[in-house]
Amino acid sequence: MYELIAGTLASYLLGDSVTQFSTIIGAYLSAMGIGSWLSRYVKRNLVGVFVQVEILVGILGGASAALLFLVFEQVTSFRVILYADVLAVGILVGIEIPLLLRILKDRFEFSDLVSRVFTFDYAGALFASLLFPLLLVPHLGLIQTGFLFGMLNVLVAIWLLFSVPDVIPGAHWQRGMALAALLGLLAGFIHAEDITGTAEAATYPGKVIHAQSTPYQRIVLTRAGADLRLYLNGNLQFSSLDEYRYHEALVHPALASLAQPRRVLIIGGGDGLALREIWKYPSVDQVVLVDLDPVMTRLFSSNNLLTQLNGNALRSPRLSVVNQDAFAWVRQAAGRLAPFDAIVIDLPDPSNYSIGKLYSLSFYKALGGLTHADTRIVVQSTSPLVARKSYWCVHDTLAAAGFQVTPYHAYVPAFGEWGYLLAGQKPWTPPARYPEGLRYVSVAETPRMLHFPADMDYVAAGVQRLDNQLLVRYFDEEWGAYAAAW
Amino acid sequence: MLVIGGGVSGLAAGLRLHDAGRDFLLAEMEDQVGGHSRSGTNAITAFPWGAHYVPLPSEESTEVRRLFERLGIITGYEKGLPIYDDYALCADPDERLLMYGQWQEGLLPKLGVSKAEQAEHQRFFAQMETFRNLRGQDGRRAFCIPIDASSADPALRALDRISFAAWLEDQDYGGEHLLWLLDYSCRDDYGAGLAQVSAWAGIHYFAARNGRAANTDRETVLTWPQGNGWLVERLAAPFAGQIRTRALAVGVQDGPRPLTNLYLPEEDTVLLVESRAVILAVPRFVAARIVHSPAARPDAGDFHYSPWLVANISLDRLPAGPGAELAWDNVAYGQSMLGYVVATHQHLAMNPRQTVITAYWPLDHLPPAAARAEALARNGETWKTLIAQEILRMHPELAGAIRRIDLRLWGHAMVRPVPGFIWGKARQQALQDHPPLFFAHSDMAGISIFEEAYTYGIRAADAAIRHGPHPT
Ligand SMILES: Cc1cc2nc3c(=O)[nH]c(=O)nc-3n(C[C@H](O)[C@H](O)[C@H](O)COP(=O)(O)OP(=O)(O)OC[C@H]3O[C@@H](n4cnc5c(N)ncnc54)[C@H](O)[C@@H]3O)c2cc1C
Numbered sequence: 001m002y003e004l005i006a007g008t009l010a011s012y013l014l015g016d017s018v019t020q021f022s023t024i025i026g027a028y029l030s031a032m033g034i035g036s037w038l039s040r041y042v043k044r045n046l047v048g049v050f051v052q053v054e055i056l057v058g059i060l061g062g063a064s065a066a067l068l069f070l071v072f073e074q075v076t077s078f079r080v081i082l083y084a085d086v087l088a089v090g091i092l093v094g095i096e097i098p099l100l101l102r103i104l105k106d107r108f109e110f111s112d113l114v115s116r117v118f119t120f121d122y123a124g125a126l127f128a129s130l131l132f133p134l135l136l137v138p139h140l141g142l143i144q145t146g147f148l149f150g151m152l153n154v155l156v157a158i159w160l161l162f163s164v165p166d167v168i169p170g171a172h173w174q175r176g177m178a179l180a181a182l183l184g185l186l187a188g189f190i191h192a193e194d195i196t197g198t199a200e201a202a203t204y205p206g207k208v209i210h211a212q213s214t215p216y217q218r219i220v221l222t223r224a225g226a227d228l229r230l231y232l233n234g235n236l237q238f239s240s241l242d243e244y245r246y247h248e249a250l251v252h253p254a255l256a257s258l259a260q261p262r263r264v265l266i267i268g269g270g271d272g273l274a275l276r277e278i279w280k281y282p283s284v285d286q287v288v289l290v291d292l293d294p295v296m297t298r299l300f301s302s303n304n305l306l307t308q309l310n311g312n313a314l315r316s317p318r319l320s321v322v323n324q325d326a327f328a329w330v331r332q333a334a335g336r337l338a339p340f341d342a343i344v345i346d347l348p349d350p351s352n353y354s355i356g357k358l359y360s361l362s363f364y365k366a367l368g369g370l371t372h373a374d375t376r377i378v379v380q381s382t383s384p385l386v387a388r389k390s391y392w393c394v395h396d397t398l399a400a401a402g403f404q405v406t407p408y409h410a411y412v413p414a415f416g417e418w419g420y421l422l423a424g425q426k427p428w429t430p431p432a433r434y435p436e437g438l439r440y441v442s443v444a445e446t447p448r449m450l451h452f453p454a455d456m457d458y459v460a461a462g463v464q465r466l467d468n469q470l471l472v473r474y475f476d477e478e479w480g481a482y483a484a485a486w
Numbered sequence: 487m488l489v490i491g492g493g494v495s496g497l498a499a500g501l502r503l504h505d506a507g508r509d510f511l512l513a514e515m516e517d518q519v520g521g522h523s524r525s526g527t528n529a530i531t532a533f534p535w536g537a538h539y540v541p542l543p544s545e546e547s548t549e550v551r552r553l554f555e556r557l558g559i560i561t562g563y564e565k566g567l568p569i570y571d572d573y574a575l576c577a578d579p580d581e582r583l584l585m586y587g588q589w590q591e592g593l594l595p596k597l598g599v600s601k602a603e604q605a606e607h608q609r610f611f612a613q614m615e616t617f618r619n620l621r622g623q624d625g626r627r628a629f630c631i632p633i634d635a636s637s638a639d640p641a642l643r644a645l646d647r648i649s650f651a652a653w654l655e656d657q658d659y660g661g662e663h664l665l666w667l668l669d670y671s672c673r674d675d676y677g678a679g680l681a682q683v684s685a686w687a688g689i690h691y692f693a694a695r696n697g698r699a700a701n702t703d704r705e706t707v708l709t710w711p712q713g714n715g716w717l718v719e720r721l722a723a724p725f726a727g728q729i730r731t732r733a734l735a736v737g738v739q740d741g742p743r744p745l746t747n748l749y750l751p752e753e754d755t756v757l758l759v760e761s762r763a764v765i766l767a768v769p770r771f772v773a774a775r776i777v778h779s780p781a782a783r784p785d786a787g788d789f790h791y792s793p794w795l796v797a798n799i800s801l802d803r804l805p806a807g808p809g810a811e812l813a814w815d816n817v818a819y820g821q822s823m824l825g826y827v828v829a830t831h832q833h834l835a836m837n838p839r840q841t842v843i844t845a846y847w848p849l850d851h852l853p854p855a856a857a858r859a860e861a862l863a864r865n866g867e868t869w870k871t872l873i874a875q876e877i878l879r880m881h882p883e884l885a886g887a888i889r890r891i892d893l894r895l896w897g898h899a900m901v902r903p904v905p906g907f908i909w910g911k912a913r914q915q916a917l918q919d920h921p922p923l924f925f926a927h928s929d930m931a932g933i934s935i936f937e938e939a940y941t942y943g944i945r946a947a948d949a950a951i952r953h954g955p956h957p958t
Contacts, residue, residue, distance in 0.1 A: 007883075022806045025883035215839070327834035353579065353811060357834060362572040467702050469578040 001149050002061040002089045003028035009065055009142055010082060027083055028090040035094015042099060047160065048168045050099045053092055054157035055178050061089045062150010062185045065142045066195045140192075141213055147189035154182045204231065210303065214295040221306075228305060230271065232348070239414040240309055243273055246418065248441040249410035249449065251277035254342050254378040254422055256431035261341040262286065265370065267326050267358075269346035270296035272310035278344070279313055280435040287319045288340075290330075294323040326358055327366070334369025343367065343377040349475065350382070350390070350464075356472040359394055361465050364401035364423075377403065377423040384409055384419040384456040387478035391419045393461035393471045398423045400463045408449040409456070410440070417456065487950055488513065488746055488761040490735040490776075493521025494537075494714070494936055495926040496767030497721040498553075498943025499950075504725040506951050511759070512725070513748050515734040519722050522899060523936065525715020526798065526892070533798050533829040533842040534713025535894050539576065540936045541707050542568075542697030546627070546635040549944045550937045557720050559708060564700035575702050576709045577831060582813040584880055589809035593670070593817055595663040603661040610664055613657075617693035629686075629694040632941045633908065633931045634917070636694075643686070646909045650688030651681040666819065674824055676933065677792025677848040677900045687903035687933060709814065711829045713844075714936055733757070738764055740779030744922055763922040763950040767943060769898055770916055770929040782920030788912035789929060791898035793858045795847040797873045799826070800889040802840055805881045816843075816880070823847040823876040840889070845873060848899075858897050869893050900934040908932040919946070921953045 007024040042049050064085045071081055140148065158178045165171035188195070206224030213219075220231040228240035238246065251274055255261055260283045266274055270291035278284055291297055300306045301314035314321070322329060326347070350356045357363060359381075367377065379398065384391035384407070391407075398405045403423035412418050422428045430446050441449075452458070464471035487503060489496050492514030503510045518524055522536040543550045551568065554560040560568040582589045585597045594607060620628040622637025630636040645653065650672060654665070669679045671691050676683050698704055710716035722729060730748075736756070737747040744764045748757040766773050771786040805812055805828075814832075817825035826843040849857040864872075870891045878884060907913060908931075916930045926946035931938035 022808055022881075022883040025885070029882050029885065325835040331834070353577075357577075360572075365572070465575075465702070466572055466577040467575040467580075467706050 002057075002064065002093070002146070003086065005065050005142055005146050005149075006068070006082065006086050006089075009068055024082075024086055027086050031087040031090025032094035035091040035096070036098045037094075038091065039095040039098040042095070045169060046099055046103050047164060048170070048174075050096070050103060051157045051160050051168060051174060051178075053095050053099070054153050054160075055174075055181055057089065057092045057096065058150040058153035058157070058185065059181050060085070060092065061153065062147050063188060064089060065146035066188055066192070069143060069195060141211075143192040143195055144189055147185050147192065150185045151182060151189065154178055154185060158182065204229075209305070210299070212295060212299070214293055216293045216295075219295065219299065221303075223305075228309060235348075236414060237271070238273065242413045243309075245410055245440045246412045246415065247273045247277050248438050249408075249412075249418070250274055250346060250378060250380055250420060251344060252434050252438065252441045253408060253420075253428075253431065253446065253449070254344065254376040255281055256434045257428055258341055258374065258376055263338065263340045263342075264288075265340040265343045266290070267330075267343070267345045267347060269344065270300060271306075272297075272300045272313040274344050274346050275313040275319070276310045278342075279311070279316070280437075285318055287316075288322060288337075289314075289319060290322045290324060290326050292323065292325055297321050297323065327363055330363065330366050330370065334366050337370065339372040339375060340370055341372075341375060343370065343375065345377065345379040347380070349479075350471045351475060351479070353469055353472055356464065356469050357466060359397065359464050359471050361397050361400055361463055364398055364403070368401060368403075371425065373425050375424055376428065379421045379423065381419050381421050382475065383415070383417055384452070385417040386482045387475055388456055389459055389461045390471055390474040390478055391456070392459050393464055393474055395421055395458075396461055397464045397471070404428065406450070407452065407458075408446075409452070410449055419456075487511075487763045487765065487954075488744075488759055489765045489767055490738070490746070491521065491767035491772075491927070492516075492519030492722070492729060492731070493767060493927070494523050494718065494721070494939035495928060495943035495946075496521075496765070497718065498940045499765045499767055499926055499947040500725050500728065500943075501721055502944050502947035503951070504728070506947075508951065510728055511761075512729045513733040513735055513746075513759075514729065514731045517731050519729060519731065520715060520718040522896065522934065523714040523718050523939075525712035525718070527712070528800060528842065530800055530840045531829045531833065531842050532712035532715065534715055534827070534844050535796055535798070536713070536794075536896065536899070537936060538713030538827050538844065539707040539709040540714065540717070541695050542570070542699055542702075542704065543937065544631045544695055544697045546630045546632060547697070547937050547941070549941050553940065557717070567698055567700040569700045570702060570708065572701070573832070573834075574708045574710065576707045576814050579811060579813040580706070581815045581817070582810040583817050583819055584807065585819040587808065589807045589811075589816075591810045591813075593815075594667060595819060599661075599663050603663055606659060606661045606664055610659060611692075614689065614692040617689055618696055620693075627696075629690045631694045631935070631937050633690070633694075633933065633938065643909045645689065646684045646686035647906055648685050649681055649905050650683050650685045651679075653685035653688070654680065670817065670824070673848045673850060674846075675935070676902055677794055678850050678902050678904075682850070683903050684905040684908060686908055690933070709827075709832060711832050713827075717936070735768070735776055738766070738777050738779075738923070740777070740781065740920070740923060742922070761922075762954045763924060765924045765926055765943075765946045765950055767926045767946070769927055770901070771898060773925065773927075777923065779920065779923065782918075782923050784916070784925075785912070788907065788910070790902040790904055790907075791854055792900045792902055793849045793854060793861055794896045794899035795849060795861060795869065795873075796894045796896065797845045797847070797869070798829075798892045798894075799843050799845060799873065799877060800840065800891075801843060801884060801887050802889050803884065803887040804828075804830075804838065804841055805843065806883055807881060818880050821876065821879070822851065823873075825880075826877070843877075845877065847873075847876075854902075861895055861897075866893060869895075901929040901932060903932045919949050921949070924950045924953075 003025050010024055161171050161175045204222045206222035208220060209223050210221040217232045222229045230237040261281055262283055262285050264278055264284055264287045266289045268291055300310060347358050348355055350359045381394040382390050395405055395407055398421055404427040406422040406428045409417055409419045434441055462470050487508055487510040489499050489512040492512055496512055500512045524535050525532055526535055559571050559574050561571055562569045581593050582591055583593050585595055590596055622628055622639025622642050624637050626637040628637050628642050672680045672683050672688055675691050680688060732751055734749045735746055736749050739745040743760050746759045748759055750757055770789045773784040774786040777784050815827050824846045826845040829842040830838045849861055873891055874888060913932055924946040926942040928934040928939040930942055
């Protein structure tokens with residue numbers, strides 16, 4: 001369990017979940033090996049040592065998530081502390097099992113015993129690894145989960161101290177120690193929110209006003225003055241100061257080019273901000289929003305600050321929210337639902353192979369099944385300046401799917417120069433007018449959005465297919481180089 | 487007519503008889519058709535029990551290409567090249583290799599491989615490219631799928647008489663990494679290493695596949711979550727009513743109207759079936775036991791079979807590992823178990839929480855009969871422990887995430903192309919039909935792959951149709 005906590009925490013804080021996870025688990029397992037080797041030097045007082053190890057595991061393991069969270073911003077060598085913690089807990093847990101085996105040896109047939117302990121261990125690990133992503137992390141969060149398991153370890157020690165005090169020298173004072181540890185962990189459990197708050201406040205600029213883990217991501221909202229920011233897994237999604245630029249540019253060139261848009265599909269965009277722009281068209285009478293994470297759509301339709309920002313966009317009888325995987329949904333819906341007049345694709349950047357599927361030729365072809373001759377599609381498609389090949393790869397992929405494609409871009413201070421692509425069965429014509437009250441997009445601004453200076457102009461980039469994932473490779477290369485340079 | 491065996495070859499024969507409007511019955515001993523290409527399913531996903539992919543059909547695989555058009559796997563042609571269904575093409579990343587605790591993309595070892603060895607790799611693949619385009623004196627390609635389309639040039643066939651290992655030594659290939667890759671490839675396709683199979687078979691693996699596509703690279707393969715079980719389902723669907731499962735052929739008496747004894751375990755009875763013709767789509771060693779005929783005396787003495795163990799492992803987490811990301815096919819350098827394929831790889835969902843991986847293990851550390859005996863002597867729990875150990879060796883992070891392990895031991899999984907077999911007498915004899923008995927099985931090719939099984943099935947059905955007048 002503790003290794004799961006450390007692995008998850010490290011991937012939240014350091015990014016790159018796959019590598020973090022496996023190196024941490026690897027370290028933990030080798031530490032357990034060391035622990036079980038060390039355990040043979042325990043010659044006497046087995047139960048007493050076992051109790052002490054349990055208490056130590058409880059304290060160290062239980063508090064480690066909180067500890068790591070707190071020190072993340074304060075120290076330069078976070079990894080050293082992370083691995084020291086993982087090793088310490090691993091060694092202690094490694095001592096535990098052989099000790100338990102030896103203690104129980106006198107009570108059971110040995111072979112029966114080994115299988116019992118390992119069945120327990122196996123079942124326990126199975127149980128924990130099931131419980132962890134499904135129940136504990138979403139409901140308790142990492143820090144509380146840590147404290148909870150710490151308390152369980154200490155409770156085992158307390159139970160032993162009270163049921164077999166005769167075989168434990170100094171059982172009396174150890175009871176006191178164990179109870180104190182239990183109380184400490186309980187306090188941590190109760191105040192976990194504050195700890196996360198303090199820790200995240202240090203990680204993010206501004207004050208953390210909401211933080212939540214879902215099976216899909218960690219959602220963090222921060223505020224600094226009037227600036228409200230959303231981070232998913234540590235990546236900035238918007239800043240309330242300039243998100244209007246991003247969302248106006250995303251929605252209006254497509255929607256305003258249509259005479260009477262009625263049915264609109266949004267893929268991604270669970271924050272309701274693109275939706276807010278769509279409601280500026282009174283002709284729209286039906287919107288379907290497909291977003292994987294129900295927590296996102298729930299949060300953005302209930303939290304006051306957020307509903308203020310999206311103008312309660314998610315609370316409309318004209319809206320149906322579908323919390324499903326977009327690819328599967330589109331394939332199912334194509335041909336069964338009536339085509340949409342506009343399709344707005346506001347997905348995360350193609351930073352891994354899973355999301356890459358939603359930028360593939362196959363996906364755009366499937367999407368074609370939800371269009372009619374005049375449907376206008378718009379795709380947010382990363383920065384043509386930083387990730388030029390990536391941007392034009394999305395362009396080439398849409399073109400290969402048989403669409404007429406129009407590239408444009410907008411400057412969003414929080415993100416930099418940002419790219420979009422319009423697609424449809426017919427070429428797009430710039431709108432003659434836009435809805436009233438826009439702050440950025442206008443008829444005069446449109447030609448500037450359509451102009452591509454030499455440093456982000458077309459490069460032939462090829463097509464993102466499921467069987468080559470070209471885009472994800474470009475994206476990794478280009479943003480990797482950018483991150484290295486800065 | 488009667489078709490015995492519901493593997494790919496039997497199903498191909500059935501489909502052809504069905505298309506020709508013939509009255510027939512297909513008898514399969516298992517409770518499910520598919521043979522070595524069957525699949526299973528659980529709450530997480532469908533998964534393969536044996537065959538799991540088909541490469542892009544080669545130039546000569548005309549029957550298979552026709553089938554793929556019919557099933558919508560080939561959706562059209564562009565400049566003469568087939569366009570394949572995107573969803574059937576193996577999604578990227580397709581392969582990765584674990585070496586020195588680090589995963590790398592592709593199966594060709596790169597980490598710690600010297601310049602000299604890299605040059606050797608290039609030389610080898612260039613030579614295979616030459617073989618791919620090589621034609622014999624009769625004008626036919628040297629190495630083809632189906633195998634019977636290959637050139638009969640004696641100079642080329644001589645390669646069948648020596649082992650692949652001997653040929654490699656003769657050609658001065660000796661780098662550890664290349665030999666590992668070639669040994670892996672032979673074990674993967676034939677269930678036996680490069681010392682056991684013929685040079686002709688070893689080269690065939692690399693040189694026969696020349697299929698190209700309008701919309702992907704030559705190396706891309708076709709695969710589905712349930713592997714070739716996807717094809718099996720579609721082959722059987724049109725004539726499901728004519729399939730009788732749990733029907734074991736125990737004897738076939740040759741004659742103008744052959745008589746077949748089918749044992750039905752359900753009723754514990756033997757059904758006597760009289761038919762106009764019998765298509766035996768069963769392994770050669772089975773045909774040798776059940777056919778009673780003075781003319782056709784199937785002999786399986788020269789047919790050698792590799793045993794395999796296949797395990798489907800349900801996981802509560804996706805396998806990870808440092809370096810290259812999870813691929814469809816995941817292989818560990820120098821490990822006896824070959825590796826595993828991921829059933830959810832072709833799923834479109836973004837974040838599968840659980841998955842099933844199919845681990846493949848050719849049991850070639852002992853001669854086949856001894857390996858079979860050893861494998862049978864182990865109970866299920868022992869096998870599961872062994873499999874779990876192999877998987878955890880590749881993936882320590884999966885500790886606690888193994889939900890269950892299901893096993894299948896294939897005693898005679900694949901015929902072995904040992905030196906002298908492919909172009910030897912035993913196979914030539916097996917290719918002969920003895921109307922009204924017709925034979926179809928991948929064994930007859932000397933290599934077990936979908937294309938061979940399917941083509942022999944079609945061939946046998948066509949011969950059977952030609953043999954008898956339409957019973958109207
Ligand atoms: C582990 C493994 C992995 C493989 N991977 C691949 C792969 O990735 N790609 C590929 O192309 N090929 C692969 N193969 C080869 C695969 O065997 C062939 O592709 C194909 O399935 C062979 O079909 P077949 O009809 O020739 O033979 P079989 O599959 O052997 O079919 C024979 C059928 O006859 C039935 N039968 C036998 N005796 C009787 C009887 N007396 N009465 C009634 N029924 C009987 C059997 O139950 C079986 O269903 C793999 C094989 C194995 C074992």
